Amino acid sequence: MLKAMSKVMFKLIFKFAAIFTCLFIFKSSFAVEFDSSESSLEKGEFQLSTRCPPSFELVMSDSTISDSPLPKSTEPKSTGPESSQSQAKQQSVCRLVNQYQFYNSVQGRGVGGTQTSLPKHRDGFTPEQIDLGRYLFFDPLLSKDGSISCASCHQPDKGFSDDLDRSIGITGNKVARSSPTLWNVAFLDKFFWDARATTLEQQALGPLFDAEEMGNTPEQLLKSLNNNKSYLKLFSQAFPHSVTTKPSTVKLATIKPGTIKLATIKLSQVYTALTAFQTSLISLNSRYDRYAHGYKQALTKREIAGLNVFRSFVARCAECHQPPLFTNNQIAVIGTPEPEGRVFDMGAEKTYANNKNAAKLRGGFKVPTLRNIVKTAPYMHSGRYDNLLDTVKFYNDGRGNSVPENEKLLLHWHISEPDLTDDEMASIVDFLGALTDESLTPKVPERVPSGLNGTRLRVICK
Ligand code: HEC
Ligand code: HEC
Numbered sequence: 001m002l003k004a005m006s007k008v009m010f011k012l013i014f015k016f017a018a019i020f021t022c023l024f025i026f027k028s029s030f031a032v033e034f035d036s037s038e039s040s041l042e043k044g045e046f047q048l049s050t051r052c053p054p055s056f057e058l059v060m061s062d063s064t065i066s067d068s069p070l071p072k073s074t075e076p077k078s079t080g081p082e083s084s085q086s087q088a089k090q091q092s093v094c095r096l097v098n099q100y101q102f103y104n105s106v107q108g109r110g111v112g113g114t115q116t117s118l119p120k121h122r123d124g125f126t127p128e129q130i131d132l133g134r135y136l137f138f139d140p141l142l143s144k145d146g147s148i149s150c151a152s153c154h155q156p157d158k159g160f161s162d163d164l165d166r167s168i169g170i171t172g173n174k175v176a177r178s179s180p181t182l183w184n185v186a187f188l189d190k191f192f193w194d195a196r197a198t199t200l201e202q203q204a205l206g207p208l209f210d211a212e213e214m215g216n217t218p219e220q221l222l223k224s225l226n227n228n229k230s231y232l233k234l235f236s237q238a239f240p241h242s243v244t245t246k247p248s249t250v251k252l253a254t255i256k257p258g259t260i261k262l263a264t265i266k267l268s269q270v271y272t273a274l275t276a277f278q279t280s281l282i283s284l285n286s287r288y289d290r291y292a293h294g295y296k297q298a299l300t301k302r303e304i305a306g307l308n309v310f311r312s313f314v315a316r317c318a319e320c321h322q323p324p325l326f327t328n329n330q331i332a333v334i335g336t337p338e339p340e341g342r343v344f345d346m347g348a349e350k351t352y353a354n355n356k357n358a359a360k361l362r363g364g365f366k367v368p369t370l371r372n373i374v375k376t377a378p379y380m381h382s383g384r385y386d387n388l389l390d391t392v393k394f395y396n397d398g399r400g401n402s403v404p405e406n407e408k409l410l411l412h413w414h415i416s417e418p419d420l421t422d423d424e425m426a427s428i429v430d431f432l433g434a435l436t437d438e439s440l441t442p443k444v445p446e447r448v449p450s451g452l453n454g455t456r457l458r459v460i461c462k
Contacts, residue, residue, distance in 0.1 A: 045230070046230045046233070046449055048131040049130075049131040050127050052127050052130070053130060053440065053442065055096065055282050055440055056123070057094070057095050057097050058093070059093060059094075060093075061091060061092070091126060093125060093126055094126070094127055095124060096121060096123045098284055099293055100118045100324050103116055103117045114323060114324075115292060116324060118324060118325070121187045122186045122200070122279045123186065125279065128237050129238045131277075132273040132276075132277075133275070133277025133278070133280075134442055135234065135445055135448055136273055136274055137151055137154075138150070138444060138448050139452065140152075140450065140453070141450035142208060142214060142216060144170060144215035144216045145170060148170055150274070151444070153168075153169075153213075154179060154181075154182050156442070156444060158376065159183065159374075159375030161178070163378070164178065164378075164383065165378045165383025166382065167179040169214065169215070171211075176345075177345075177381045178382060180193065180368060182281050183281050183283040183371050183372050184281065184369055185200060185278050185279065186279035186281070186282065187329075191203040191366075193381040194350060195348055200274070200278055201268075201274075201275050202271075204271045205271075221267070221270070222264075222265060226264055230449035231265060231449050235262075235269055236263055239272075242269070280440075281440065281442070283371045284324065285439055287303075287436075289437070292324065298434075299431075299434055303427075306429070306431025306432070307431045309427055309428055310431055311323075314420070315420060315424075315428070316414045316416060316418070317428070321367060325369055325371070327366075327370075329366075331366055332364060332367055333347075333361065333362065333412055335399075335400050336365075336380045336382070336394065337394075337402035339384050344404055344407060345363070345381060347362070347381070348365065348366075359410075362407070362409055362410070363403075365381050371435050372437070373432050374433050375436065389425065389426065389429050392420075392425045392428050395418060396420050399411055399415050399416055
């Protein structure tokens with residue numbers, strides 16, 4: 001009896017101690033005096049990589065980076081996007097090399113065929129821009145109070161998502177939707193569940209300046225970056241054409257703060273670097289891909305059976321989750337339910353509010369990729385389903401099974417009554433497990449230029 005009691009007591013003490021330390025660490029992360037003139041220089045200078053990530057080839061390019069137009073209003077005292085300022089210069093950039101690029105187009109091979117080409121993608125960033133983006137992505141300096149980074153909600157070991165139904169921003173509250181994976185975003189032209197951004201640069205404004213997510217302002221973000229000596233140097237390396245001294249007379253690697261005038265950091269460069277990093281997250285070497293390229297042993301019999309159900313005209317999954325990306329990059333109304341107590345999410349109807357066909361997109365969401373899908377539970381825009389089998393069952397329960405009574409949704413015609421057996425549904429789930437490839441996961445920086453460490457803490461304390 002006594003033994004049992006002391007065991008319970010011990011457990012309780014342990015639990016309290018854990019919670020207390022957790023709270024303490026968490027608190028102190030918030031308490032960090034938000035002075036970005038960092039101390040990390042003392043611990044050694046930051047250097048940007050001059051090599052492309054694996055799967056990319058370094059090639060000479062005489063065009064400038066394929067920057068997309070930026071919303072100018074976000075740039076305080078803006079002089080316009082980076083791309084429009086820099087003249088075309090010869091520079092070494094990273095180009096994606098992948099076997100799918102050698103196949104003919106999707107036409108003529110039949111939807112769901114395995115050897116299909118990839119759609120257009122973003123690449124052509126310099127190694128330095130990609131690496132700078134990596135530091136920015138993991139740096140809580142980007143948030144208003146230094147407490148969270150992009151990686152807090154897009155964690156590399158969780159498929160660049162988090163394991164929450166809906167993510168938690170700086171306020172500690174849950175945001176409206178669940179965090180999507182960032183794998184293969186290079187191939188997308190619509191971002192967010194409701195497709196409200198069309199470029200990654202534009203997308204970045206969302207989390208950075210949303211009061212519920214990172215809560216920053218363009219002015220504060222620029223101020224904290226420009227007050228940080230390491231970032232001033234790193235941005236000058238990544239965007240050498242912005243440095244006021246002629247590049248030919250300066251060896252960028254040896255810039256010492258103070259010796260030359262470093263260009264001030266611009267928001268467009270922040271977006272470009274984040275885009276450069278995110279477009280390097282390529283996942284196209286799963287067991288499924290080896291099978292697709294002709295190595296039939298890469299999948300088990302069971303997984304092949306699952307693939308065949310997946311692309312059959314009964315289940316029709318591949319019509320929308322089209323290989324090789326397992327998305328067709330379109331919006332579809334499929335009528336997923338909201339979690340208990342949440343109001344109906346109108347999705348893409350809001351995005352296209354000015355379009356006369358907007359009502360047809362009520363409840364429509366972007367078809368998400370299914371790459372690394374076993375890593376990114378819970379599923380759907382609201383994180384409604386905890387596991388893949390329940391997600392597949394949603395489709396099998398029949399067209400419109402979860403549409404609220406007062407809603408008339410224009411469900412996509414590929415949403416049907418597949419009537420799959422339990423075994424067929426389970427085989428789809430087994431097949432989806434073969435879509436995992438995290439071989440190109442980038443290295444998490446051991447420290448970031450701000451010296452802040454919010455990301456890790458949030459992970460520990462969840
Ligand atoms: C508080 C958590 C949180 C933080 C911090 C955060 N995100 Fe997100 N991210 C989300 C959520 C949630 C969505 C989906 C929102 C929606 O669709 O309405 C999203 C969507 C995205 C998308 C769109 C992906 C797609 O397939 O449509 C990209 C890209 C992205 N985030 C990149 C970033 C970057 C870069 C940062 C840092 C500047 C960042 N995120 C910070 C939670 C977060
Ligand atoms: C008409 C197009 C369409 C068809 C057909 C379709 N899906 Fe989807 N799928 C979507 C859309 C759109 C979403 C996101 C819906 C949401 O968030 O409410 C989605 C979400 C998913 C998700 C969750 C992904 C995530 O990241 O949360 C899985 C898993 C999935 N579908 C599997 C399947 C399977 C298996 C089938 C075949 C039985 C299938 N889908 C058929 C359009 C489709």
